[in-house]
Amino acid sequence: MNSIGQPIRRGIGGFADGIGYFFQGLGWVARHPRQWLFGLIPALISMVLYIVALVLLGNYAGDLASWATPFAGDWEPVLRDTLRFLLGLVAFALGLVLAVVTFTAATLAIGEPFYEKLSERVEEDMGGGVESADIPLWRSIIRSVRDSLITLAYVLMFTIPLFVLGFVPVVGQTVVPVLGAAVSGFFLTVELTALAMERRGLARKQRFAVLRGDRAPTLGFGVLVFLIFLIPLGAVVAMPAAVAGATIMVRTRLAPAVPPLR
Template identity: 30%
Template sequence: MTGLIAGGTYPFRALALFLRKPAFLTYLFFPLLLNVVLGIGLYLGIFAPSWQWINTELSDFNAFLAQWEGTLPPWLGFLDEVGAGLGWVFRIALSLGLFLLIGLLLAQFGTLLGAPWYGKLSEKIEQFKTQQMEIVEIGPIQEVRRAVLFELKKLLLLLVVGGTCFIVNTLPGLGSTIATIGGFSLGSTLVCLDFLDSPLERRRLKFRQKLGLIYGTLPATASFGLVSLFLVSIPLLNLITVPLCVASGTLFFCDRIWPKHFKQQTPSASAQN
């Protein structure tokens, strides 16, 4: 239970760290600039047309419902209010889904494009927290190859688990509930992979090893992932919370993963800065 509560506090611990150590903020200027440009593109390219589509579809639905209600006896007139209420429920649900999708995309592309600055920030935080910092050196070609494979494996995970949730959602009974839980679990896993990746990638871990560490640190990673997912889904505020969650991922690693799995390793493959 302690881990479940503590995991969700790390974004706020990162904020406190920035307030105590303003020098870390120097690594956030270019990532924040990238997030603003990327966020504008995502909101204009995805949210605006999707919101227009939602309004058009709901207007057509309301017109159909009004026409259908005209054939009913007067005592069923309350269905007009029921239909209007359902329309707003669908509107809110679809809007929240759009915010969640844009938040995930902003986290995915924001961390990828801002990787050089986030990586340096993560190094400084790890050195500050652990008084050492491990880097397994590899060539630039291999580093690019690992980055591409990492993104492809995340995409495969999204397609497999997301597709399964979509199929389960069509099942009667508990299908929608199971699919919703699965969807949030998938989103939490993806943001954990993104925000914990800097210290894990410095050690050149395999994708399965990264997943193993994330699932092996439950329930703390569950609350960390869900809080991070919520923060990156808040419109406009997520332009700031993505860098915050990247920093909090390194803090989480230093507190909950490094002591159990890496503290006792010999520094033969480490680079001290």
């Protein structure tokens, strides 16, 4: 009983710790409102771009469904229109899911300079910055986009099958949402901790290894952020706090063994 119970308790404790790091980040931006406003700029830009993309998808979902089903052209009008309506609805729903899981990556890519400065400020407030290589901004952005695309490929590898399973009765309404939140939460943490981990010289594979090795706080932090991002405007408002909380988590738990600048 003890051998089973202890890992479970540690897992629950770690999950709660991950949640706590977000609230520490929220507390930090509450004490630094200018940094919060500073961090809103790229999130607002991303939001506008995603709204435009979703509106276009909604307007052309029917045309997309017609293009994908030429074989239904000779069907009875009711069957043909019903099929194409459902396919258009599925296409829009999938686009909405992809918007949620890619919003963070897109916002971090757009706001690389903004969030890099915010993350550095958090480090400075916690006792000093971390020495890092002087990488040109353009190269840093290219690397961020490349890593985000690789992470997106992993996300799609899980998200698309889960999206399909969501239509299975019972399983789609119980197991799939939990698994979906866990997968999305993990990869959100991957994206949000990238700035602080890169500052410590950790490449993408190393960052994945660190997060897998301390999975409970990784999921606790990411699942909470994922749920907040599902709230309308939640992703925009909470993005600066998520970046700050991720930096705190990296510094205090995931990769703390880096001496501060003196």
